[in-house]
Amino acid sequence: xxxxxxxxxxxxxxxxxxxxxxxxxxxxxxxxxxxxxxxxxxxxxxxxxxxxxxxxxxxxxxxxxxxxxxxxxxxxxxxxxxxxxxxxxxxxxxxxxxxxxxxxxxxxxxxxxxxxxxxxxxxxxxxxxxxxxxxxxxxxxxxxxxxxxxxxxxxxxxxxxxxxxxxxxxxxxxxxxxxxxxxxxxxxxxxxxxxxxxxxxxxxxxxxxxxxxxxxxxxxxxxxxxxxxxxxxxxxxxxxxxxxxxxxxxxxxxxxxxxxxxxxxxxxxxxxxxxxxxxxxxxxxxxxxxxxxxxxxxx
Amino acid sequence: xxxxxxxxxxxxxxxxxxxxxxxxxxxxxxxxxxxxxxxxxxxxxxxxxxxxxxxxxxxxxxxxxxxxxxxxxxxxxxxxxxxxxxxxxxxxxxxxxxxxxxxxxxxxxxxxxxxxxxxxxxxxxxxxxxxxxxxxxxxxxxxxxxxxxxxxxxxxxxxxxxxxxxxxxxxxxxxxxxxxxxxxxxxxxxxxxxxxxxxxxxxxxxxxxxxxxxxxxxxxxxxxxxxxxxxxxxxxxxxxxxxxxxxxxxxxxxxxxxxxxxxxxxxxxxxxxxxxxxxxxxxxxxxxxxxxxxxxxxxxxxxxxxxxxxxxxxxxxxxxxxxxxxxxxxxxxxxxxxxxxxxxxxxxxxxxxxxxxxxxxxxxxxxxxxxxxxxxxxxxxxxxxxxxxxxxxxxxxxxxxxxxxxxxxxxxxxxxxxxxxxxxxxxxxxxxxxxxxxxxxxxxxxxxxxxxxxxxxxxxxxxxxxxxxxxxxxxxxxxxxxxxxxxxxxxxxxxxxxxxxxxxxxxxxxxxxxxxxxxxxxxxxxxxxxxxxxxxxxxxxxxxxxxxxxxxxxxxxxxxxxxxxxxxxxxxxxxxxxxxxxxxxxxxxxxxxxxxxxxxxxxxxxxxxxxxxxxxxxxxxxxxxxxxxxxxxxxxxxxxxxxxxxxxxxxxxxxxxxx
Numbered sequence: 035x036x037x038x039x040x041x042x043x044x045x046x047x048x049x050x051x052x053x054x055x056x057x058x059x060x061x062x063x064x065x066x067x068x069x070x071x072x073x074x075x076x077x078x079x080x081x082x083x084x085x086x087x088x089x090x091x092x093x094x095x096x097x098x099x100x101x102x103x104x105x106x107x108x109x110x111x112x113x114x115x116x117x118x119x120x121x122x123x124x125x126x127x128x129x130x131x132x133x134x135x136x137x138x139x140x141x142x143x144x145x146x147x148x149x150x151x152x153x154x155x156x157x158x159x160x161x162x163x164x165x166x167x168x169x170x171x172x173x174x175x176x177x178x179x180x181x182x183x184x185x186x187x188x189x190x191x192x193x194x195x196x197x198x199x200x201x202x203x204x205x206x207x208x209x210x211x212x213x214x215x216x217x218x219x220x221x222x223x224x225x226x227x228x229x230x231x232x233x234x235x236x237x238x239x240x241x242x243x244x245x246x247x248x249x250x251x252x253x254x255x256x257x258x259x260x261x262x263x264x265x266x267x268x269x270x271x272x273x274x275x276x277x278x279x280x281x282x283x284x285x286x287x288x289x290x291x292x293x294x295x296x297x298x299x300x301x302x303x304x305x306x307x308x309x310x311x312x313x314x315x316x317x318x319x320x321x322x323x324x325x326x327x328x329x330x331x332x333x
Numbered sequence: 334x335x336x337x338x339x340x341x342x343x344x345x346x347x348x349x350x351x352x353x354x355x356x357x358x359x360x361x362x363x364x365x366x367x368x369x370x371x372x373x374x375x376x377x378x379x380x381x382x383x384x385x386x387x388x389x390x391x392x393x394x395x396x397x398x399x400x401x402x403x404x405x406x407x408x409x410x411x412x413x414x415x416x417x418x419x420x421x422x423x424x425x426x427x428x429x430x431x432x433x434x435x436x437x438x439x440x441x442x443x444x445x446x447x448x449x450x451x452x453x454x455x456x457x458x459x460x461x462x463x464x465x466x467x468x469x470x471x472x473x474x475x476x477x478x479x480x481x482x483x484x485x486x487x488x489x490x491x492x493x494x495x496x497x498x499x500x501x502x503x504x505x506x507x508x509x510x511x512x513x514x515x516x517x518x519x520x521x522x523x524x525x526x527x528x529x530x531x532x533x534x535x536x537x538x539x540x541x542x543x544x545x546x547x548x549x550x551x552x553x554x555x556x557x558x559x560x561x562x563x564x565x566x567x568x569x570x571x572x573x574x575x576x577x578x579x580x581x582x583x584x585x586x587x588x589x590x591x592x593x594x595x596x597x598x599x600x601x602x603x604x605x606x607x608x609x610x611x612x613x614x615x616x617x618x619x620x621x622x623x624x625x626x627x628x629x630x631x632x633x634x635x636x637x638x639x640x641x642x643x644x645x646x647x648x649x650x651x652x653x654x655x656x657x658x659x660x661x662x663x664x665x666x667x668x669x670x671x672x673x674x675x676x677x678x679x680x681x682x683x684x685x686x687x688x689x690x691x692x693x694x695x696x697x698x699x700x701x702x703x704x705x706x707x708x709x710x711x712x713x714x715x716x717x718x719x720x721x722x723x724x725x726x727x728x729x730x731x732x733x734x735x736x737x738x739x740x741x742x743x744x745x746x747x748x749x750x751x752x753x754x755x756x757x758x759x760x761x762x763x764x765x766x767x768x769x770x771x772x773x774x775x776x777x778x779x780x781x782x783x784x785x786x787x788x789x790x791x792x793x794x795x796x797x798x799x800x801x802x803x804x805x806x807x808x809x810x811x812x813x814x815x816x817x818x819x820x821x822x823x824x825x826x827x828x829x830x831x832x833x834x835x836x837x838x839x840x841x842x843x844x845x846x847x848x849x850x851x852x853x854x855x856x857x858x859x860x861x862x863x864x865x866x867x868x869x870x871x872x873x874x875x876x877x878x879x880x881x882x883x884x885x886x887x888x889x890x891x892x893x894x895x896x897x898x899x900x901x902x903x904x905x906x907x908x909x910x911x912x913x914x915x916x917x918x919x920x921x922x923x924x925x926x927x928x929x930x931x932x933x934x935x936x937x938x939x940x941x942x943x944x945x946x947x948x949x950x951x952x953x954x955x956x957x958x959x960x961x962x963x964x965x966x967x968x969x970x971x972x973x974x975x976x977x978x979x980x981x982x983x984x985x986x987x988x989x990x991x992x
Contacts, residue, residue: 069441071389071448127690136689138387138444139594142587143685150678261583265452268445276440303460310453313446317434321442 036176041294047183047252049290050190054245055267056274056282057194058238063276064214065227065234068125068137072145073242074264076116078257079148080243081250082156084109085163092164102166102247109247110240117239120144121232129231152257160256167251186248191283193244197237198279210234262306269309273316275323284324288312340602348508352501361500362572367605367612368507369568372514374592374604376561379518381590382598383530384554390431390447391589393454394424394559396581398566403471403576404464413476416567424563425556432555436548439537443555451586458578470577473570475503507568514561515601517852521557522599524851524862525841530554531599532827532838539825542787544813544905545841553848584678587685588614595688597695606696618677625667632664642703649706656691739798740765740940741786741817741909746795748781748964755781757964758795763909763957768931768941770955770972772948774984777961779944780822783913786942787819788812799909814842818907820898822914822944828887832878832897835886836869839904843868869904876900876930892923899930909940916947928954952976960984 055077059069070076084105091101124144128136167181201207212220213230221227246260253259270289274281289309297305316323355361377391401423402416435446458465465471477499521527533540533547540547570576588611596607617627639657643650663683667673673680692699743761747754756778763769771779784790786797788809797805804812813819818839827835843865846858873879876896881889886897895915902910912931916924924947931954935941945951951958952972960968960975962984968975975981 067440071444123686131693133693134385134441135381135387135594136693138389138441139590139685140689142389143682143689145682146584146587146685147679147682150676150682153678154675262452265449268449272442272445301460303456306456307453310446310449313449314430314434317437317442317446321434321438 037298039175039177041298042291043177043179043183045291045294046287047186047290048293049270049286049288050187050283051245051249051263051286052267052270052289053282053286054190054193054241054248055263056270056286057197057279058241059267059271060276060279060282061197061234061238061241062121062231063271065210065217066125066129066231068129069141069271070117070120070124070145070235070238071138071141072120072124072148072264073238073267074260074262075145075148075152076113076120076239076242076260077246077263078152078255078260079116079246080109080113080239081163081246081255081259082152082161082257083112083243084247085156085161085250085255088164098164099166106244106247109243113240113243114236116148116243117236118232120239121235125231125235126228149257149261156255156257158257160254160259163247163250163255165251180252182251186252189248190245193241194279194283197241206233266306266309269313272313272323275326278323278325281323281325344605345512348512351508352504358497358500361504363612363616365504365507365572366569367609368504368511369565369572370589370592370608370612371511371605372568373562373565373589374596374608375514375518375601376558376565377589378593378598378600378604379521379530379554379561380558381593382600383522383527383534384551385534386436386551386555387441387444387590388447388555388558389444389583389586389590390449390451390454391558391562392581392583392585393447393451394428394562395566395569395585395589396454396458396576396578397427398424398563399570399576399581400458400465400471400566401563402567402570403466403473406473407466407471408464413567413571416571417564420567421560421563424566425560428556428559428562429552432552432559436551436555447586448583451581451583455578455581458581465578468578470575471570472575475499475571475574476506478502478506503572507572510564510568511605514564518561519601520852520854521848524858525837525844525865526550526553526848526851528830528834528838529841531830532835535827535829536825538789538809539821539827540838541809542789542813542819543839543841543901544810545838546808546810549810557848587681591681591685591688593695595684595692595695597697597699600695600697603695603697614681615677618673618680621670621673624673625664628660628664628667632660635660638703642706646706656687659687659691738765739763740800741942742796742798743782743786744796744798746782746785746797747793748778748785748790749793755964756785756792759961759964759966761959761966763940763942765908765940766935766938767956768935768943768954770951770958771942771944771961772946772951772958773961773967776963777984778964779961780913781964782961783819783911783942783944786812786911787817813905816906816908817911818902818905818909819911820895820902820913820915822917824891824894824898826886826889826894826897826901828885830886831883832873832886832889833866833869833882835897835901836872836904837865839872839901840865840869842905872900872904875903875933877926892919895919896923896926896930899927899934903934903939907939909942910934912941912943912945914944914946916945916950924950 055073058073063069087105087108088098088101091104092098096104120141124140125137128140165182167185169180169182171178171180201210209220209225209230210233212223212225213227217227266289270282270285273288274283274285289312292308292312293305296308351364352361355364373391373395377388380386380388398420401420405411405416405419431446431450432443435443459468461467479502522530529540529545529550532545533550537547592607592611593604594607595610596605597603617624635657639653642653670676688695694702739762741761741763743759745758745760746756747758748756759778759782761782771782773779781790785792788804788807788811792805795805796803799815799817804815827838830838844861846855846861850858870879870882873882876899878893878897878900886894889897899912899915916927919927928950931941931943943951943955955972958970958972958975959966960978960981967980967984968978
């Protein structure tokens with residue numbers, strides 16, 4: 035029983051990270067029907083830039099907690115910029131040419147380049163990211179949980195809620211929603227849909243960079259940290275549905291918990307397998323995802 | 334044609350003499366690797382080039398082929414021949430497992446699923462140590478078939494040690510495998526299956542409505558492609574003599590994709606060229622001096638080609654300047670770089686970006702386009718149809734007796750879109766052999782009815798009976814298979830196919846030959862293809878487009894496109910033909926042709942439902958007319974009666990001023 039609760043809690047933590055990355059996929063998919071195959075590298079870069087900032091700030095005498103807080107907005111801004119670059123270099127041309135393969139290839143290529151740059155700047159070894167919170171587990175009943183893990187769950191939720199609130203309340207957010215529901219019509223109404231798509235990419239990478247600095251303190255930061263996470267988030271986005279905000283959270287939790295259970299009861303080696311199995315099952319049974327809506331095609 | 338034959342002969346000749354020219358075992362091995370990669374790339378092209386879906390998991394399928402060989406050798410002591418048979422089968426099975434769920438939805442799903450699959454396969458190979466020997470990998474031996482040294486002294490002119498003999502022999506084995514792959518893919522792409530792959534990319538909905546299931550053919554393309562990857566994998570395992578999980582990585586999948594895109598899609602030469610580049614790439618990137626030379630040569634070629642093209646056609650300048658400038662810039666960059674080993678992946682990534690931006694059609698595609706632009710004489714030529722036939726036999730109806738019963742019966746059909754009721758309990762009965770008009774103001778539900786009848790929408794409630802059997806809820810391709818063909822309000826042709834090929838896609842149903850027949854070129858396949866081409870030509874004559882049979886459909890003027898759509902629909906041998914505004918946008922002479930064609934169609938016993946806004950067309954042709962307004966049927970009857978109906982007048986012209 036104890037172990038069950040513990041597994042669920044660990045699963046939730048991992049699942050929320052997947053959820054945030056998948057949320058990023060959803061943002062760009064809704065506006066442009068494309069997504070960033072180098073999203074994992076956006077997470078990597080976010081974590082590594084964050085790490086360098088923390089080093090820089092702590093070397094100037096700031097406490098680690100304060101350094102982490104100061105670093106956050108800077109990393110978010112970096113994420114925004116990185117996402118905009120991906121969209122401009124990789125996606126814009128492909129959307130214009132209506133080429134399905136173009137943007138996939140281009141975002142993969144940018145991902146490879148970013149990974150290579152990260153390797154050259156930060157080295158090939160994984161680095162320890164100093165934790166802003168004490169690394170002593172809090173014991174709640176049968177469950178031991180790290181303070182940083184609580185921050186991950188809360189931070190992830192806060193990030194998604196903030197973006198949702200922005201989209202619903204602000205006028206620019208309405209432009210995003212309008213573009214998502216009908217790009218051509220939005221364009222005719224004077225909305226600069228190109229800019230909206232760039233913006234959605236910026237937000238998407240920002241979410242990934244944020245996920246990077248959230249998870250780095252409890253794992254390690256390194257050039258290859260993002261690849262598998264980005265991939266898992268694919269599974270989450272498909273399981274939850276690429277069109278549903280609630281979907282990515284639930285999808286993330288399902289995948290996270292399934293993985294920790296597989297890791298414990300079968301073997302840690304097989305931890306990554308249920309993702310694909312779930313993915314194929316969902317596609318076979320409900321292709322639009324658990325929370326997705328079927329789109330009626332127009333003729 | 335001549336160029337093609339020349340290139341083919343050259344390639345075969347090069348394959349034959351290569352081992353005599355290349356004496357270094359290292360380079361001979363590299364040639365073998367190129368052939369293997371080319372096989373995988375050619376297979377990937379079926380999915381990527383033809384159907385337009387992206388697979389980022391071909392390295393995993395390749396690995397599955399290799400590990401099938403490895404496991405057969407390690408566990409059962411079986412050798413090359415069982416492996417070469419089983420490898421493709423196992424890979425195809427895994428391909429099916431992925432494609433069946435992933436292709437149910439359109440969008441980037443296949444790319445996402447195959448990417449995940451690639452990672453999982455690597456993990457599984459590492460984990461299932463009992464089966465695959467895990468990270469340690471599997472050793473196997475290159476097979477040795479004949480000891481040619483027994484066959485006289487001709488061979489002694491060359492160094493023919495046992496090892497060299499083995500290498501040369503295996504080179505020929507992979508060479509033959511490559512030629513076989515090219516042959517098989519040529520046959521598949523030239524068959525009805527290849528046409529379906531291309532058609533579903535151009536216009537998926539129209540493809541389904543021609544009884545060619547988009548889903549089934551996409552899955553089929555992926556399975557064929559997976560089999561080729563597995564085939565390549567087996568050859569690879571025996572060539573490398575050692576396989577380990579790390580080889581079959583994400584990067585390898587991307588290399589395969591790059592090979593196809595860079596070389597040129599939808600061609601044989603392209604993927605082979607791309608595979609050559611991709612295999613040589615690590616060698617080039619390992620040595621800075623060689624790298625500089627290669628980049629320099631590329632920059633020089635780009636400059637020469639660019640200059641020549643611009644001198645011939647000045648307007649090409651803005652299009653050609655950026656890529657040429659980038660090539661030169663890259664050369665300068667290469668000169669300033671001290672080491673490239675750390676930036677290998679970045680250079681690889683930049684290459685992909687360059688290809689996506691400036692070579693979307695690949696090297697072969699770009700060369701073709703350039704040649705065509707510079708020398709207008711070099712045009713794409715299609716196999717022409719020589720057969721001249723009797724147009725009157727082209728259109729046949731399979732119903733023996735035209736009965737007076739309703740061919741189609743719609744009972745209280747409702748179609749609800751959210752809050753909008755596009756069709757509200759509409760009844761419709763179409764008598765066999767008649768032209769049934771469907772009119773009404775815009776937004777009255779006419780097109781919705783068409784989409785309901787052709788299976789694009791499933792009715793919210795109500796029944797649709799065709800020849801007494803319910804068709805509500807069936808997919809478009811099934812309904813088309815039952816004998817309902819349609820045209821589209823906004824023309825949906827297969828733009829890159831020729832007129833003849835467009836009609837041939839409609840004739841897809843008339844074939845009985847299987848993929849195996851096509852690959853082996855059994856008489857049945859040849860006979861059927863010939864017969865279908867003859868019929869397609871006849872159908873084109875029927876709609877008056879016989880003389881343009883070999884043009885690409887997208888180059889037709891609008892009016893002719895509509896006629897071609899009708900021809901394509903007739904190829905389905907329909908009992909009921911749905912025409913959705915066939916006269917829209919047509920010129921007066923075209924409309925006259927159209928009316929004659931529709932009359933001829935009815936004369937052959939095919940029933941027609943006609944949606945049209947040209948009232949003279951409707952009133953002149955239709956036996957019965959149904960009028961819809963706001964999703965409801967407001968009138969039905971013969972032309973004169975409908976015209977006189979006050980509700981119809983009101984719907985079209987607005988209500989009378991309040992009395």
